[in-house]
Amino acid sequence: MDLAPPSPTIMYILATGSLVMFTYGFYIRVRVYGVSGFINQLKYFSRNYTRFLRDVLLQGRVLSDPYIGISHLLIMYGFLILLFGKVVLGFPFLFNLNLPLVLIFKDSYFRYSSLIMDISGFLFIVGVCLALIRRVVIKPWKLETGLEDIIALVALLYLGLSGLLTESFKLVFSPYSSIWSPIGSILSSPLATIPTNIAVALHTLFWWSHILAACIIVAAIPYSKLWHILAVPGNVAIQSDKPLGSLITPFLLSELLSNPEAMEKVRFGIGNVWDLDWPRRFMVDSCTNCGRCDEVCPAVASRRALKPRMIIQKLKKQLISGEAEALIGSVISEDEVWSCTTCGKCMITCPAWIGHVDFIVDLRRWLVGNSRLDKKKSDLLSNLAHSSNSLGMSQWDRQELAAKLNVKTIQESSNIEYLLWIGCLASYDSRAIKITESLINILKSANISFAVLGAEETCCGDPARRLGEESRFQEIALNNIELFKKYGVKKVLTLCPHCYNTLKNEYPKLGLLNIEVYHYSELIENLISHGAIKLSNPVNTVAVLHDPCYLARYNNIYSQPRAILKQIPGLKIREAKNRKRKTFCCGGGGANYWYEVPEEKRISVVRLEELTSLNVERVITECPFCLAMLEDAARIKGIDEKISICDLTELISKSLSGV
Ligand code: SF4
Ligand code: SF4
Numbered sequence: 001m002d003l004a005p006p007s008p009t010i011m012y013i014l015a016t017g018s019l020v021m022f023t024y025g026f027y028i029r030v031r032v033y034g035v036s037g038f039i040n041q042l043k044y045f046s047r048n049y050t051r052f053l054r055d056v057l058l059q060g061r062v063l064s065d066p067y068i069g070i071s072h073l074l075i076m077y078g079f080l081i082l083l084f085g086k087v088v089l090g091f092p093f094l095f096n097l098n099l100p101l102v103l104i105f106k107d108s109y110f111r112y113s114s115l116i117m118d119i120s121g122f123l124f125i126v127g128v129c130l131a132l133i134r135r136v137v138i139k140p141w142k143l144e145t146g147l148e149d150i151i152a153l154v155a156l157l158y159l160g161l162s163g164l165l166t167e168s169f170k171l172v173f174s175p176y177s178s179i180w181s182p183i184g185s186i187l188s189s190p191l192a193t194i195p196t197n198i199a200v201a202l203h204t205l206f207w208w209s210h211i212l213a214a215c216i217i218v219a220a221i222p223y224s225k226l227w228h229i230l231a232v233p234g235n236v237a238i239q240s241d242k243p244l245g246s247l248i249t250p251f252l253l254s255e256l257l258s259n260p261e262a263m264e265k266v267r268f269g270i271g272n273v274w275d276l277d278w279p280r281r282f283m284v285d286s287c288t289n290c291g292r293c294d295e296v297c298p299a300v301a302s303r304r305a306l307k308p309r310m311i312i313q314k315l316k317k318q319l320i321s322g323e324a325e326a327l328i329g330s331v332i333s334e335d336e337v338w339s340c341t342t343c344g345k346c347m348i349t350c351p352a353w354i355g356h357v358d359f360i361v362d363l364r365r366w367l368v369g370n371s372r373l374d375k376k377k378s379d380l381l382s383n384l385a386h387s388s389n390s391l392g393m394s395q396w397d398r399q400e401l402a403a404k405l406n407v408k409t410i411q412e413s414s415n416i417e418y419l420l421w422i423g424c425l426a427s428y429d430s431r432a433i434k435i436t437e438s439l440i441n442i443l444k445s446a447n448i449s450f451a452v453l454g455a456e457e458t459c460c461g462d463p464a465r466r467l468g469e470e471s472r473f474q475e476i477a478l479n480n481i482e483l484f485k486k487y488g489v490k491k492v493l494t495l496c497p498h499c500y501n502t503l504k505n506e507y508p509k510l511g512l513l514n515i516e517v518y519h520y521s522e523l524i525e526n527l528i529s530h531g532a533i534k535l536s537n538p539v540n541t542v543a544v545l546h547d548p549c550y551l552a553r554y555n556n557i558y559s560q561p562r563a564i565l566k567q568i569p570g571l572k573i574r575e576a577k578n579r580k581r582k583t584f585c586c587g588g589g590g591a592n593y594w595y596e597v598p599e600e601k602r603i604s605v606v607r608l609e610e611l612t613s614l615n616v617e618r619v620i621t622e623c624p625f626c627l628a629m630l631e632d633a634a635r636i637k638g639i640d641e642k643i644s645i646c647d648l649t650e651l652i653s654k655s656l657s658g659v
Contacts (some may be wrong), residue, residue: 410456535656619643
C-alpha cells in the first residue's frame with residue numbers, strides 16, 4: 001500500500017517559515033559583529049584549510065576525548081546527512097520531482113537514499129544518546145549543563161527517533177526489502193501485528209512531527225547553542241594565521257611616532273566587547289562552553305580565580321546582551337586577568353580555535369592604560385624603563401659577565417656567526433648564570449663563532465608585552481632591532497624560550513627581517529648530529545624532561561632536546577603525561593614570575609608533583625624561568641635535597657667528551 005504524498009503546500013509553508021526565522025536570526029546575530037571587510041578576511045581561509053580539514057571536518061581536537069569525539073562526529077555527520085537527505089533525497093520522492101539524480105539512477109536512487117537515511121539516522125541517534133548520557137549521567141566537572149543544552153539534545157533525539165519510527169510504521173503496511181532499510185525493518189518487526197489503519201495513522205503522525213522538528217531545529221540555529229554549527233567552522237576558516245606564540249599587535253609605535261594624530265584613534269586594550277574588531281567578536285560568539293580550556297588550564301588546576309571558559313563566556317554574554325559597561329571590576333575581576341600565565345594550552349585545546357591569551361592580554365592592556373597595577377607589576381615596568389632589564393640591575397653587570405666567562409662582545413668582534421642573546425635571568429641570577437656558563441662551554445667546545453652584546457643587551461620585551469604594556473614592549477623591540485642592524489647580526493642564538501619566541505615570532509611584525517633565530521637546543525642537536533660535539537661521559541641518572549610552553553607548545557621544539565638526551569650515555573628518560581606540545585606550565589610565564597596572585601596550590605608545585613610522580617632523580621628544563629620556578633617548588637615541598645633540577649645545557653656539559 002502506498003501513501004498519497006503529503007500536501008506540498010503545507011510542506012512549503014513550513015519550510016519557508018523555518019527559513020525566514022533562520023534568516024532573520026542569522027541577520028540579528030551577525031549584525032552585532034559589525035562586519036566590515038568580510039572579503040578581505042576570507043583570504044585567511046586559503047591558508048587555514050588544513051586546520052579546517054583536521055579540526056572541523058575530521059573533528060581532530062574534539063576527538064582527543066574519544067567518547068565525546070565519536071559522539072560529536074555521529075551527531076554532526078548524521079545531522080548533515082539527514083538535512084541533505086530531506087532536501088535532496090526526500091523531496092523528489094515525495095513530490096515526484098524528476099531531478100537529474102532521479103532520472104539518472106531511477107529506482108536505485110530511492111533504494112540507496114533509503115539505505116543512507118536509515119543508517120545515518122540510527123548513528124545520529126546513537127551520537128545524541130552518548131551526548132545526553134555524558135551531560136545527565138557522567139557529568140564531567142568541566143561541563144556546565146543548562147536547560148538549553150538538554151532541550152537541544154532532546155530535540156535532536158526526537159528528530160532522529162521520529163524519522164526511524166516513520167520508516168518503521170511504513171514498513172508495516174508497505175514492506176520492502178530489509179536490505180534498503182535495515183534499522184527500520186528491525187524496529188518494524190514487533191509492530192507487524194498493528195492494524196494497517198493504525199500503522200498508517202502513526203506513520204502520518206510521526207512523518208509530520210519529524211518534518212516539524214526539522215523545521216523548528218533549523219529555525220532555532222541562530223537563536224540557540226546550535227549556532228556553533230555555523231560559528232565554529234566559520235571562525236576556524238577566517239581567523240588570522242599569525243604564529244601561535246605572537247600576540248595581536250594593536251598598533252605600530254613607529255607609525256604613531258611619525259603621525260601623532262593617529263594616537264587619538266588607538267585603543268589601549270579592551271574595556272568591553274565592543275572594543276573588539278568583528279572577527280574577534282565572531283570568535284567570542286563561536287565558544288561552545290565545552291569547558292575543554294578549563295580542563296587543561298594550570299590556573300584552574302591551582303584554584304586561581306581564572307577560568308578561561310568564563311572569560312570568553314562573559315565576553316559572549318556582553319556581545320549578545322548588547323551591554324557596554326566596562327568589563328573589569330563588574331564582570332571580570334582583576335585577579336582573573338592576572339592569573340593567566342599565557343601558557344597557551346587553552347588555545348591548542350579549544351575546538352573552536354579561540355585565542356584566549358589575546359583576550360586576556362587585551363584586558364591587561366586596559367588595566368595598564370588605566371594605571372591599575374600593584375607595586376610588583378609597577379616595579380617590573382619601572383625596571384624595564386630605567387634599567388633596561390627586568391631585574392632592575394646594572395647593565396654593566398652584563399659586560400662583566402662576558403669578561404668573567406671570557407666571551408667576546410660584538411663590539412670587539414662583529415665578524416661572528418651567532419649573536420648569543422643571554423636574556424635577563426641568565427645574565428643576573430646566580431643560579432641561572434650557571435646555565436649560561438654551560439652553554440658557553442658547549443659553544444666553545446664546538447668552535448662556534450659567537451659573541452654577546454654585553455652592556456648593550458637589554459630585555460627582549462616579553463614581560464612588558466605579556467603584562468599589557470604594549471608601548472614599552474615596542475620601544476624595547478625597536479631599539480633591539482636597530483642594534484641588530486647596527487652590528488649586522490644574521491643569526492641570533494637564544495638561551496631563554498621567551499626571548500626566542502619574542503625575537504622569532506613578534507619582532508618580524510615590528511621590522512626584524514632576514515635574521516635567523518635559534519634556541520640553543522636546535523643548534524646543539526645539529527652539532528651532535530654532524531659530529532661537531534660528542535657526548536660520551538656517562539650521566540647515570542633517571543630523569544624527566546619538562547618542556548617549556550614557549551618552546552614546545554608555541555614553537556614545536558620538543559624533538560630536539562629528546563634527540564640530545566638520547567645521546568647521553570647512562571641517562572634514562574621517563575616521559576610525563578603532559579609533555580611536548582601538551583606540556584604543563586611551570587607557572588612563570590606571562591610575567592607571572594614577577595608577581596603573585598591568590599591560589600590554593602602553586603602551579604609550579606602542581607607541575608613538580610606530576611614530574612616527581614615518575615620516580616625520577618632529576619628534572620631537566622630548557623628555560624631559566626622554568627628552572628627557577630621548579631626549584632622553588634622543590635623547596636616548598638621540602639624535596640630539594642632529593643630531586644635535582646637542572647638545565648639541559650648542564651647535563652650536556654657534564655657529558656661532553658674531553659671535559
Ligand atoms: S573557549 Fe573553546 S575550549 Fe573553552 S569553552 Fe569555549 S569552545 Fe570550549
Ligand atoms: S594561557 Fe594557560 S593559564 Fe592562561 S587561560 Fe590559557 S591555559 Fe590558562
